[in-house]
Amino acid sequence: MRCPLCNSEMQEGGLVIDGVAPGWVPLEQFQKRGLHRLVHTGLRTIGKTSILLRQTKVSNAFFCARCNKIIGVFDVTNALEV
Numbered sequence: 001m002r003c004p005l006c007n008s009e010m011q012e013g014g015l016v017i018d019g020v021a022p023g024w025v026p027l028e029q030f031q032k033r034g035l036h037r038l039v040h041t042g043l044r045t046i047g048k049t050s051i052l053l054r055q056t057k058v059s060n061a062f063f064c065a066r067c068n069k070i071i072g073v074f075d076v077t078n079a080l081e082v
């Protein structure tokens, strides 16, 4: 995959997250403050979690050495809320 910022070839890899259920939320949810930040709606989880290892692996993460950025194309793994 080519970097959308500089067009260099990117190195394919994956994310390893020390914990469970990493996810994406809409911006207004992401910017919540105080105790409200503990509860999110619209969460889209990603990755495959091992409860035993308390680790989640997410594939399709690409690293651009030139921009020093990681860009991902992640599959959503939970059921979508309407």
Ligand SMILES: [Zn+2]
Pocket: 003, 004, 005, 006, 007, 008, 064, 065, 066, 067, 068
């Ligand atoms: Zn780049």
